[in-house]
Amino acid sequence: xxxxxxxxxxxxxxxxxxxxxxxxxxxxxxxxxxxxxxxxxxxxxxxxxxxxxxxxxxxxxxxxxxxxxxxxxxxxxxxxxxxxxxxxxxxxxxxxxxxxxxxxxxxxxxxxxxxxxxxxxxxxxxxxxxxxxxxxxxxxxxxxxxxxxxxxxxxxxxxxxxxxxxxxxxxxxxxxxxxxxxxxxxxxxxxxxxxxxxxxxxxxxxxxxxxxxxxxxxxxxxxxxxxxxxxxxxxxxxxxxxxxxxxxxxxxxxxxxxxxxxxxxxxxxxxxxxxxxxxxxxxxxxxxxxxxxxx
Amino acid sequence: xxxxxxxxxxxxxxxxxxxxxxxxxxxxxxxxxxxxxxxxxxxxxxxxxxxxxxxxxxxxxxxxxxxxxxxxxxxxxxxxxxxxxxxxxxxxxxxxxxxxxxxxxxxxxxxxxxxxxxxxxxxxxxxxxxxxxxxxxxxxxxxxxxxxxxxxxxxxxxxxxxxxxxxxxxxxxxxxxxxxxxxxxxxxxxxxxxxxxxxxxxxxxxxxxxxxxxxxxxxxxxxxxxxxxxxxxxxxxxxxxxxxxxxxxxxxxxxxxxxxxxxxxxxxxxxxxxxxxxxxxxxxxxxxxxxxxxxxxxxxxxxxxxxxxxxxxxxxxxxx
Numbered sequence: 186x187x188x189x190x191x192x193x194x195x196x197x198x199x200x201x202x203x204x205x206x207x208x209x210x211x212x213x214x215x216x217x218x219x220x221x222x223x224x225x226x227x228x229x230x231x232x233x234x235x236x237x238x239x240x241x242x243x244x245x246x247x248x249x250x251x252x253x254x255x256x257x258x259x260x261x262x263x264x265x266x267x268x269x270x271x272x273x274x275x276x277x278x279x280x281x282x283x284x285x286x287x288x289x290x291x292x293x294x295x296x297x298x299x300x301x302x303x304x305x306x307x308x309x310x311x312x313x314x315x316x317x318x319x320x321x322x323x324x325x326x327x328x329x330x331x332x333x334x335x336x337x338x339x340x341x342x343x344x345x346x347x348x349x350x351x352x353x354x355x356x357x358x359x360x361x362x363x364x365x366x367x368x369x370x371x372x373x374x375x376x377x378x379x380x381x382x383x384x385x386x387x388x389x390x391x392x393x394x395x396x397x398x399x400x401x402x403x404x405x406x407x408x409x410x411x412x413x414x415x416x417x418x419x420x421x422x423x424x425x426x427x428x429x430x431x432x433x434x435x436x437x438x439x440x441x442x443x444x445x446x447x448x449x450x451x452x453x454x455x456x457x458x459x460x461x462x463x464x465x466x467x468x469x470x471x472x473x474x475x476x477x478x479x480x
Numbered sequence: 481x482x483x484x485x486x487x488x489x490x491x492x493x494x495x496x497x498x499x500x501x502x503x504x505x506x507x508x509x510x511x512x513x514x515x516x517x518x519x520x521x522x523x524x525x526x527x528x529x530x531x532x533x534x535x536x537x538x539x540x541x542x543x544x545x546x547x548x549x550x551x552x553x554x555x556x557x558x559x560x561x562x563x564x565x566x567x568x569x570x571x572x573x574x575x576x577x578x579x580x581x582x583x584x585x586x587x588x589x590x591x592x593x594x595x596x597x598x599x600x601x602x603x604x605x606x607x608x609x610x611x612x613x614x615x616x617x618x619x620x621x622x623x624x625x626x627x628x629x630x631x632x633x634x635x636x637x638x639x640x641x642x643x644x645x646x647x648x649x650x651x652x653x654x655x656x657x658x659x660x661x662x663x664x665x666x667x668x669x670x671x672x673x674x675x676x677x678x679x680x681x682x683x684x685x686x687x688x689x690x691x692x693x694x695x696x697x698x699x700x701x702x703x704x705x706x707x708x709x710x711x712x713x714x715x716x717x718x719x720x721x722x723x724x725x726x727x728x729x730x731x732x733x734x735x736x737x738x739x740x741x742x743x744x745x746x747x748x749x750x751x752x753x754x755x756x757x758x759x760x761x762x763x764x765x766x767x768x769x770x771x772x773x774x775x776x777x778x779x780x781x782x783x784x785x786x787x788x789x790x791x792x793x794x795x796x797x798x799x800x
Contacts, residue, residue, distance in 0.1 A: 252759040255681065263755045267748055274745035302673040302681045307698050308766050309758040310709050310741075312672040313751055316626075316654035317742040323630035324743075342610070342619065343651050343672065350623035368615035378612050380528055394524050394566070394614045407620050443623040447573075456617055458523055462570035465520065466513045470542070470578050473511050477542055477549040478586060478597075 190363040191296070191415065192338035193259070195228060195243035198294050202335070202419045203241065207233035213240050213272045214279030224264035225249070226256050229272035234292065235423045240276040242269050243294035244348070246338075255303040261344050262301035266314035269348065273321035277328055285329035286434050290426045291322070295349045296338030315347040322351035326442050331429035333422050336399065336408070340366040353429045353441035355408040356421055357399040366407070367397035393455045406450030484508065488719040492643040493667045495718060497539045497556035500604045503718040504641070504725060505543025505550050512541040514571055522565050524614035533559045538568040540575045545726050547596050551579040554604040557646035563611030564652065569621020576601055576628040579636045587635075600729050601638045603659065608674060609650020622651040629658045633743070637661065637736050639728055641721050642668035642710070647699065649674045657709070658743065660736045663724050664701035664710040666786065671699040693782060697766040702781060702789065706770055707754075708796045711739050715786050750799055773797070 191198050199208055210230040211218040218229070225248035232241050246259035256262035261269075273291065280288045301311050326332050334349040336357035345366065349355060358364045368374075371389060375382040389396035393404040402408050412421045432440045439445060450456030482490065487503035495503070502510045514520050516534035525532050537559030542551050553572050555562040564572070579599045587593050610618035632638055640659035642648045647669030648656045656662060656670055664670065673681075675689035675698075688694060697703055704710040712728070714720040731739070740747060763769050770778035774794035781789060 263758070264752075267752050267755065270748045271745070271752075274748060278745065300672060302677055304678055304682065304687050304698065305758050305763060307671045307673060307678065308703070308707075308763055308769060309754055310657070310671075310707065310751075312653035312657045312670070313709065313742050314755075315672065316657035317748050317751065319623075319626045319654065320630055320658055320743045321748070323627055324633075327630060343654070346619060346622055346626075346651055347654070350620070351626065368610050368619050369612060374612045374615065378528070378530075380613075385528075388527065392524075392527065394617050395612065396616070402616060405616050405620060407616060443620070443627040446620065447624060450617075450620070456566055456620070458520070459566055459570040459617075459621075462514060462520055462567055463574045465518060466540075466571065466574050466578065469511075469513045473542070474582065477544065478582070480544050480547050480549070 190338070191358065192363045193246040193296065195245050195294050195296050195337070198335070198337045199228070199232070199241055199243055201415060202292065202294070202422060203232035203234050204236065208241065214275040216271055216275035218268065222251065224262070224268035226260060226262060227265035227268045229268055234290065237289070239290045239292050240272055241292050241294065242272050242348070244297045246296060253301060253303065253305065255301045255306065259297045259339065260299055260301055261297050261315065261347060263306060263309065263311055263314040266318045266347060270318040270321040273318070273325050276330060277325050280330070286430055288329040288331070290331040290333065291325060292422060293332065293334040293348055293352055295334055295336045295340050295345065297344040297348055298339045298341050299344045300347065315343060318347050319351050326351065326353055327438065329433050331426045331433070333425050333429070335418055335422060336364055336366060338364060340364070342368045350443065354425045356410050356412050356425065357402070357408050358415070359400070359411050359413060360398050364399055365397060366399050366402045371397065404453050405455035406446045406448070406453050409449070488717065488722070490718050492665060492716050492718050492721055493645060496558070497554040497604065497606065500718065501539045501541060501552045501554040504552060504602055504604065504722050506545055510541055510543040510552070512539060513575070514540065520567055522567050522614060524565065524617070528613055530613060536565065536567040536571070537562060538571050540571045545729055548729055549582060549599040550729070551575050551599060551601045552604070553601070555606040557606035557644055560611055562607035562646050564607060564609065564618045564621055565611040565614040566617035566621065569618055569624070573621060573624040573628055576625070576632055576638065580628070580632050583635045595732055598733065599636050601632065601636055602641060602725055603638065604641045604644070605648035605652055605656055606644035606646045607648060607650070607652045608646060609652045619651070622655065625655050626658060629655070634733060637729065637733060639663065639725055641725070642670055643701070643716060643721065644668070647671070657741060661712070661728050661739050662710040663712045663714060663721060663728070664704055665714055665716045666701040667716055668701040669696070669699040670704050670709065697782065703766050706773060706793060706795050708798050709741060713790065754796070
C-alpha cells in the first residue's frame, strides 16, 4: 500500500468513496456557494454514490481561512460550521416531499482537530455555529436522511461532536492509518486532572472511557464499525446506508444515532452504568408522574 | 439547606445546584430523581483515585410552576467544575427524554392539551463540558443531549439558565445555544472555548485570561444580551430567574420558535450575516461590537447597574 494515512486528505477520501468524477462542489439542492473564500475548511457538495445523489460534507485540512486565522489544518470555524449546516438544511429542503426511503443520504468525511478557538469566535458565538450544524444533522436524521460518518483522520472532541457524532452510524479507519479519536491527548488530560501520566498511560491500554483510539470508542458504542482498509470504505458506507434505511422504513429511529449508540455501549459493555441510570430514573419518575400530570 | 422562601432572595451565583433546582419551581413541588440516596456515582473516578459525589455533580427532577410540570437539570460547579461524565450525562439526557415522553403521553390522552399543562425543561448550566477523567463517555453524552433537544422541538420548551460561577463552556456551550430560550444574569458566562484555552492558543497579548473584565466582556451576560445570544437578562437572585421562567413558560410553543438563535435554515442565514460582520470588523474587543450596535459609550456599560443597563443598552437588531 502506497498511502498509509488519509489524515489531511479529505478531498482525496471523497474521490475514493463516491462514483468516479461525480462530485459537484458547493452545490446542494437550491444551494450554490459562489464565494470561494467562505468557509474554505469545509468541503460541501453533491455526489453520486452507487448511482444515487448524496450530500458530502468533509474537512479540507490544506485550506486556510484568511478571515479567521485560527481556522486551518481542518479546524471547523464559524463559516465552516454554518456552511456545513447550509448543506444539511438544503438537503432536507430538496427532499421535503420525498418518502423516507428516498431521502438523500448524507456522508460526513471526518478529519478535524477542533473548533475555532479564537477571541472573535467567542465574541460572535462559535458555540452557535457548531450547535447549528448539530441541530441540522439531528433534524435530517429524524426526517429520514441516512447519515453515515466516516472517520479518516482526526475526530477530536467538540469538532467530532459537531461533525460526526450526530450521524446515524459512524465508521472509522483503525489506528494504523493514524486515525485519532479522543477528547484530548493523554498528556493534556494528565496536566488538567493532575493525574500521573505514566499511570494514565498504563490504564489507557485497557480502559476505554478516557483512552484514545477507534477501538476504545468501539467498545463504548461510540462507533458502529471499524473499516480495515481504505478500499473497503465505499462498500461499507453503501451497506450502512442500506441498513439505516431499513431501520427507518420500519420506524426504528431509536436504533441509530446517539441514542442507538447508547444501547450499543451497553451491549458492548463499555458504558454499563448509563442504562442503569436511565432505568432507575424511569422507575422513580413513574412512581410520582400522576401527581404532576393531574396537578 | 435554606428553605424555599429564603432561597428566593438568595444570590443565584452563590447557590448550589440543589438550591437552584428546588428554588426555581413552586414551593414544595420538587421531586429529585436519582438523589444522593441512590448513590449512583461515577464508576470511573475511583479507578483514578478521585473522590466521587453521590449525585455525580448534577441534580435532576421534576416540579411544578402553576399546573405545568417543569423538569429541572441543575449542574454543580463545585464538583469537578460541573463536568459531564457517564452518570451525570445520562441523568441530563434522560430528564429531557422523560419530559418529551410525558408530553407525548398527555397529548395522546388529551389532544386538546392546554398550554398550561405542557411540560417544560429548565437547565441550570454550571459546567466546562466533558469530564476529562471519563472523557469519551462524557463526549458521547453530549451528543445524546443534542439529540434529545431536537426531539423536544415543537413539543417541550427547553429553557437554559446561566448565572453560576463556572459559567457554561465546552460542549455544553453549544448545548446551551441549542435550547429554545436563554436567561442569564450579568454574572453568567457562555462560550465554547474557555478563557485559559484562548490565551494558550493566541498568546497573552491577544487574550489575557487573568483579565476578569475582558473575560466578562467576551462571554458574560451583558455581552450575550447585546448579541441576542441570551434572550432575557435578570438580576442575581433565584426569585428573578424563577419569575422570568414563569413568564417564559406562558409563551406558546409556536412563538417560542421565534426566540431561538439557531435551529433552522433561516436562522443559519441570519447568523451568517453576523459572521460577515465579524470578518469585516475583526473586533479586538467586544466593546467595538457594542459601539457598532449603537452604544455610544460602550465602556460605561460594563459596570452599569442592572436597571440602568436595561434602560440604555442597544442590542443587535435581530431580523427574524
